[in-house]
Amino acid sequence: MSGDEASSDPRAPTLRLFELLELEALDRDLFLGSPGHGEGRLFGGLVAAQSVMAAGLTVADGHLHSLHAYFLRPGRHDAPIRFVVDRIRDGRTFTTRRVVAHQAGEAIFNMAASFTKPEDGIEHQDEMPEAPPPEECEDWEKTRARVLKMPVRWHASPVEVRMCDPDDFTPRMARVTTRLMWMRPSGPVPDDPLRQAALLAYASDRTLLSTAARPHGLVPGQLRAASLDHAMHLHHVPRFDDWILYAASSPVAHAARGLIHGAMYRRDGVRIASVVQEGLIRVPRVLGEEEA
Numbered sequence: 001m002s003g004d005e006a007s008s009d010p011r012a013p014t015l016r017l018f019e020l021l022e023l024e025a026l027d028r029d030l031f032l033g034s035p036g037h038g039e040g041r042l043f044g045g046l047v048a049a050q051s052v053m054a055a056g057l058t059v060a061d062g063h064l065h066s067l068h069a070y071f072l073r074p075g076r077h078d079a080p081i082r083f084v085v086d087r088i089r090d091g092r093t094f095t096t097r098r099v100v101a102h103q104a105g106e107a108i109f110n111m112a113a114s115f116t117k118p119e120d121g122i123e124h125q126d127e128m129p130e131a132p133p134p135e136e137c138e139d140w141e142k143t144r145a146r147v148l149k150m151p152v153r154w155h156a157s158p159v160e161v162r163m164c165d166p167d168d169f170t171p172r173m174a175r176v177t178t179r180l181m182w183m184r185p186s187g188p189v190p191d192d193p194l195r196q197a198a199l200l201a202y203a204s205d206r207t208l209l210s211t212a213a214r215p216h217g218l219v220p221g222q223l224r225a226a227s228l229d230h231a232m233h234l235h236h237v238p239r240f241d242d243w244i245l246y247a248a249s250s251p252v253a254h255a256a257r258g259l260i261h262g263a264m265y266r267r268d269g270v271r272i273a274s275v276v277q278e279g280l281i282r283v284p285r286v287l288g289e290e291e292a
Contacts, residue, residue, distance in 0.1 A: 016036065035103075036077065050198070051111045052197055068231045084102065094113050109115065128247075200273060203240070204290065211248040260277045
């Protein structure tokens with residue numbers, strides 16, 4: 001695919017993401033990944049997705065069912081990422097891995113992941129929240145442009161996001177602690193549970209910090225935010241090739257740390273994953289300016 005074709009093809013960002021998920025095996029439990037091209041801080045969801053791949057490449061049987069991770073340092077686009085995997089346990093049902101991502105000699109991400117084999121057992125779930133269909137919802141890029149009072153600038157993303165309840169930052173919205181959005185891959189997805197799990201981990205880091213900032217009426221440019229830790233539980237064998245509803249809520253924030261709960265549902269109402277994240281959200285002393 002040529003540069004011109006890639007820039008006009010809506011599938012291109014997803015294809016590029018899966019290229020970044022193809023890690024180079026340097027040794028049995030050592031992998032090298034590319035951060036891709038870009039500016040500013042590396043999106044933490046990419047490092048999480050690559051870590052899922054690194055862990056999964058050392059597992060002979062089973063699918064990812066949970067991960068618990070810490071974002072240690074901001075990642076960069078100018079240096080490769082080295083993933084070191086520890087084989088903590090290989091059991092009959094559950095397999096546990098630990099992954100540490102290093103960049104420029106420093107650890108930037110730490111993750112524990114558990115894989116399991118399917119089995120029959122108890123089942124229940126809460127109902128999926130009511131939401132308008134994705135075809136009737138506003139694209140995230142339009143929401144950002146409207147909030148910032150700027151022209152729409154389409155930033156190519158591997159995952160398309162549409163807001164069910166976009167912000168208007170009026171007093172009516174001032175105390176809203178929830179957010180509903182639809183997500184789907186922008187391009188084709190391999191029919192492989194590990195790669196779909198990695199894509200789901202990538203998408204799970206989207207919009208959570210803005211959910212915690214929402215009750216305070218903070219718009220982009222009025223805060224400095226960073227993910228601190230991230231947990232994800234996959235209740236079904238990963239499948240992310242169509243729209244999913246991402247329902248997020250922030251029940252508490254204190255000392256500049258906001259907690260966010262997330263639930264992912266298929267269009268048929270089946271809950272496929274649950275997410276918990278704590279993020280650092282700081283408001284500069286003078287809005288619009290960086291803190292010293």
